[in-house]
Amino acid sequence: MSVLVLAENPKGNFKKPAFEAVHYGHLTAKALGTECIALVLGSADNPAQLGEYGASKVIHLTEGFDAYDSRRYLAAVTQVAQQIGANVVVLNHSSTGKSLLGGLAVKLNAGAVSGVNSIPNTDSGFSVNKNVFAGKAIAEVSINTDVKVLTLMGNSIPPEQVGSAVEVESLQIELPEAKTTVTGQNTVAGVVPLPEAELVVSAGRGMKGPENWGIIEDLANVLGATTACSRPVADTGWRPHHEHVGQTGVAIRPNLYIAAGISGAIQHLAGVNSSKTIVVINKDPEAPFFKAADYGVCADLFDVVPALTEAIKSFKASN
Amino acid sequence: MNLLVCVTKTPETTSKISFTGNSFNTEGISYIMNPYDEWYALVRALELKEQHSGTVTVINVGPAENDVVIRKALAIGADDAVRVDTTPTSAKEVAHHVFNYAKDKAYDIVFCGKETIDYNGAEVGGMLAALMDVPYLSFASKLDHDGTVATVERDIEGGVEVATVNGPFVLSASKGLAEQRIPNMRGIMMAKRKPLEVVAAQDVSADVATTGYSLPAAKAGVKMIDAENMTELVRLLHEEAKVI
Numbered sequence: 366m367s368v369l370v371l372a373e374n375p376k377g378n379f380k381k382p383a384f385e386a387v388h389y390g391h392l393t394a395k396a397l398g399t400e401c402i403a404l405v406l407g408s409a410d411n412p413a414q415l416g417e418y419g420a421s422k423v424i425h426l427t428e429g430f431d432a433y434d435s436r437r438y439l440a441a442v443t444q445v446a447q448q449i450g451a452n453v454v455v456l457n458h459s460s461t462g463k464s465l466l467g468g469l470a471v472k473l474n475a476g477a478v479s480g481v482n483s484i485p486n487t488d489s490g491f492s493v494n495k496n497v498f499a500g501k502a503i504a505e506v507s508i509n510t511d512v513k514v515l516t517l518m519g520n521s522i523p524p525e526q527v528g529s530a531v532e533v534e535s536l537q538i539e540l541p542e543a544k545t546t547v548t549g550q551n552t553v554a555g556v557v558p559l560p561e562a563e564l565v566v567s568a569g570r571g572m573k574g575p576e577n578w579g580i581i582e583d584l585a586n587v588l589g590a591t592t593a594c595s596r597p598v599a600d601t602g603w604r605p606h607h608e609h610v611g612q613t614g615v616a617i618r619p620n621l622y623i624a625a626g627i628s629g630a631i632q633h634l635a636g637v638n639s640s641k642t643i644v645v646i647n648k649d650p651e652a653p654f655f656k657a658a659d660y661g662v663c664a665d666l667f668d669v670v671p672a673l674t675e676a677i678k679s680f681k682a683s684n
Numbered sequence: 685m686n687l688l689v690c691v692t693k694t695p696e697t698t699s700k701i702s703f704t705g706n707s708f709n710t711e712g713i714s715y716i717m718n719p720y721d722e723w724y725a726l727v728r729a730l731e732l733k734e735q736h737s738g739t740v741t742v743i744n745v746g747p748a749e750n751d752v753v754i755r756k757a758l759a760i761g762a763d764d765a766v767r768v769d770t771t772p773t774s775a776k777e778v779a780h781h782v783f784n785y786a787k788d789k790a791y792d793i794v795f796c797g798k799e800t801i802d803y804n805g806a807e808v809g810g811m812l813a814a815l816m817d818v819p820y821l822s823f824a825s826k827l828d829h830d831g832t833v834a835t836v837e838r839d840i841e842g843g844v845e846v847a848t849v850n851g852p853f854v855l856s857a858s859k860g861l862a863e864q865r866i867p868n869m870r871g872i873m874m875a876k877r878k879p880l881e882v883v884a885a886q887d888v889s890a891d892v893a894t895t896g897y898s899l900p901a902a903k904a905g906v907k908m909i910d911a912e913n914m915t916e917l918v919r920l921l922h923e924e925a926k927v928i
Contacts, residue, residue, distance in 0.1 A: 375841070433845065435813065435820040460840040464822040467810025470776065476891035477775070479805050492895060497803050501701040504803075505896040544819045545849045548835075552843030560841065564928070588928065599859075606825070606859050607839060612697050612801055613719055613859065621927040632697045638900060642925040644917070645906070655906050660920060664911030676914035680922065 368394040369451035374409040382457045384524035390455045391419020406430040416531030423533045432547035443472040444538040458516040476508035482521035499612040499635035564590035565619045571626020575603035584674045611636035625666040629654025685738035687729045689795040691721040694802045703897040717753045720797025727862035730761045745781045758875035759867035770885035779811030780888040798858040813854035825860035
């Protein structure tokens with residue numbers, strides 16, 4: 366019996382999602398009275414550090430994971446889970462985690478729940494909470510199988526340092542031949558991806574055109590935030606579609622979501638209403654977004670956004 | 685090219701979501717085809733068929749009332765349709781029912797939407813790929829196929845990853861894979877005569893169950909800040925909300 370956590374290491378580095386998943390695995394293991402074991406696939410910088418977030422051991426498989434191949438990754442996690450007798454497998458609610466979830470459910474005869482945002486309730490059985498309808502509601506889901514597979518929604522359970530570096534081992538597994546070949550990646554460098562971002566600055570049609578986005582980027586830069594946009598903005602090609610948040614885009618739950626020039630259609634709110642704090646900047650006092658906001662500024666965003674940027678600059682300078 | 689597209693039915697995106705106990709209140713809810721299935725998966729499958737010839741079959745796991753959604757897929761251009769006659773409560777059931785139908789039919793690509801917009805599971809595609817033992821190309825926002833090799837752009841955190849694949853695979857469609865098509869009158873008329881096969885469901889049990897629903901805590905109410913006083917907003921974000 367154990368909890369297995371796949372600790373993601375994009376480009377060889379562990380970031381917040383890996384620490385969140387390991388710490389979640391640690392809390393789950395504690396609830397079940399067992400241990401949390403982290404699994405690392407491919408070259409990685411200092412896997413032993415995962416012990417700091419609660420892993421009691423790290424299994425590191427170095428060969429054969431330089432490029433993502435769904436069948437190889439699936440085979441690796443499956444075989445490790447079987448060898449260590451894992452009864453819970455924790456993944457991030459990320460492109461990799463979501464891609465593996467269904468396959469693991471099949472291979473391990475496991476019940477699967479995606480986008481979990483609570484520590485499992487193990488009082489009677491095993492149940493977790495997840496957002497449904499892109500955050501318009503929360504469902505409590507119980508899993509009835511011996512083995513459970515979960516993807517953990519980002520920014521749900523803050524990672525905490527609870528231990529120190531641990532031993533790193535390897536395991537013998539057999540990988541199938543890769544059937545896919547990764548030929549390239551095109552990602553924005555140096556930006557925290559939206560699902561992981563704690564601070565998000567988002568803008569909508571009120572921006573009037575893509576040439577005006579400089580003030581949004583300035584505000585995001587001074588905050589260290591990630592930029593996002595509403596659906597019409599992505600649809601008209603003003604911004605790349607991976608920035609689109611909402612019911613048919615990315616659902617996020619940052620600590621701070623600043624929305625400028627977004628009216629707040631129900632589909633947009635669905636993707637962002639789990640944010641801890643929402644600031645809405647809109648010149649229309651009737652904008653429905655104000656009802657979902659914590660702080661509102663009813664004025665022209667072309668005045669407010671640069672003023673806010675300056676105010677944050679002075680705040681940062683004096684702190 | 686022999687293509688299968690999984691389609692499902694979801695509440696329309698503007699629906700007011702409410703629950704009584706652990707059941708979703710369906711009164712006044714209008715249903716649509718899941719947008720990722722309709723706008724992206726189905727349309728890209730049709731485009732590949734137009735390019736390489738072949739057939740596009742749509743499959744739905746659900747009760748007879750889902751025929752509306754299936755007829756719409758036929759009106760948009762699918763050649764024929766299958767409905768597995770059962771009311772599933774989990775992704776596992778859906779995946780097994782689709783697999784049971786598809787396993788001996790040699791589909792080149794099985795398409796799904798990247799997730800449903802109601803339960804946001806994103807599970808069926810990965811389950812199907814594992815059951816069929818084929819690669820799973822998830823969150824595809826671009827797909828080209830030269831008849832032998834497919835080139836797929838998958839959405840990953842902050843961008844895309846490009847991969848090539850030989851042989852059959854399962855793909856989940858995200859935004860950008862295709863442009864929405866509106867069915868025309870001719871399509872709607874033809875859809876009525878296209879074959880819709882109803883097959884009986886085999887025994888598959890659910891292994892997860894939703895035991896309750898709740899709504900997110902309501903916001904305390906918005907605090908309006910004077911546009912001339914952004915220093916005050918920054919102070920509140922720091923001292924009250926503690927987010928910066």
